[in-house]
Amino acid sequence: GESVGLHLPTLSVQEGDNSIINCAYSNSASDYFIWYKQESGKGPQFIIDIRSNMDKRQGQRVTVLLNKTVKHLSLQIAATQPGDSAVYFCAENTWGKLIFGQGTELSVKP
Amino acid sequence: EPEVTQTPSHQVTQMGQEVILRCVPISNHLYFYWYRQILGQKVEFLVSFYNNEISEKSEIFDDQFSVERPDGSNFTLKIRSTKLEDSAMYFCASTGLSNTEAFFGQGTRLTVV
Numbered sequence: 535g536e537s538v539g540l541h542l543p544t545l546s547v548q549e550g551d552n553s554i555i556n557c558a559y560s561n562s563a564s565d566y567f568i569w570y571k572q573e574s575g576k577g578p579q580f581i582i583d584i585r586s587n588m589d590k591r592q593g594q595r596v597t598v599l600l601n602k603t604v605k606h607l608s609l610q611i612a613a614t615q616p617g618d619s620a621v622y623f624c625a626e627n628t629w630g631k632l633i634f635g636q637g638t639e640l641s642v643k644p
Numbered sequence: 645e646p647e648v649t650q651t652p653s654h655q656v657t658q659m660g661q662e663v664i665l666r667c668v669p670i671s672n673h674l675y676f677y678w679y680r681q682i683l684g685q686k687v688e689f690l691v692s693f694y695n696n697e698i699s700e701k702s703e704i705f706d707d708q709f710s711v712e713r714p715d716g717s718n719f720t721l722k723i724r725s726t727k728l729e730d731s732a733m734y735f736c737a738s739t740g741l742s743n744t745e746a747f748f749g750q751g752t753r754l755t756v757v
Contacts, residue, residue: 566744577648577735577748578687623687630675630743631700634687 546641553611555638557624562605566627569598569609572637573620581609583627616642646670650736650749657726657756665721665752667736676719677737677746678711680704687735693719726756 547553559567565586570578584591584598584607591598597610611618619642625632649668657663669676678690691701693711701709710722719738723730733753737746 568745572687575750577737577751579748580745583744625687627744629700630677630739630746631689631692632677632679632687632737632746633689636686 543636544639544641546643547614549614549616549642549644551614553614553618553640555609555611555622555640557607557609557635559605559607559624559626561626562602564626564628567598567600567607568625568627568632569596570623570625570634571620572623578623581622611640614640614642616644618642646747648736648738648747648749650734650752652752653750654753655755657754659728659756660725663723663726663754665723665734665736665754667719667721667749668717669719669736669738670740670747671717673738673740673747675739675743676713677739678721679735679737679748680732681735681751682732690721726754728756730754731756
């Protein structure tokens with residue numbers, strides 16, 4: 535069935551540290567995943583995506599890792615900044631429809 | 645930068661009343677979506693719309709819900725008879741030809757009293 539879940543509801547990190555947010559999925563046929571950032575009072579904002587033919591994809595300060603064997607993906611944020619404070623969702627993209635996980639709230643301490 | 649715009653930002657309505665939430669997707673996009681987010685919960689898919697018809701809808705999208713693209717720019721979500729449990733943030737999203745990266749609007753906060 536369609537199911538995307540997250541390991542932790544909250545994550546607190548020190549400014550400048552690296553952050554790792556994890557996500558598990560259950561459908562082994564899933565082949566396209568996206569990470570979204572949602573700031574308070576705003577809509578989800580695309581961060582980075584990855585397809586199942588890749589294990590890793592890098593963007594600006596962000597890296598997504600996909601482990602198809604254990605059906606797990608993670609978002610790594612390098613040198614976390616106060617502006618990174620938000621809720622982060624992983625989502626499975628199935629022909630455009632997004633199935634979101636519960637979200638992890640990232641708090642960055644100065 | 646192009647963006648999806650939604651109006652109103654906040655709507656308060658009495659239970660049983662009809663509401664229409666409005667969205668202007670990005671102008672050259674082809675696929676349109678409505679999602680909702682109950683406070684503190686995850687974002688949930690409601691409906692997708694392509695080529696002037698619904699392409700998929702979730703269990704949440706029952707007979708009380710309808711969508712329309714009345715002209716070349718607007719995309720609306722109507723709830724005919726609102727219930728208390730319809731209170732949520734409603735997000736409109738659109739994607740281009742590749743139907744991959746979805747751009748979301750800022751959302752409409754619907755409060756049913």
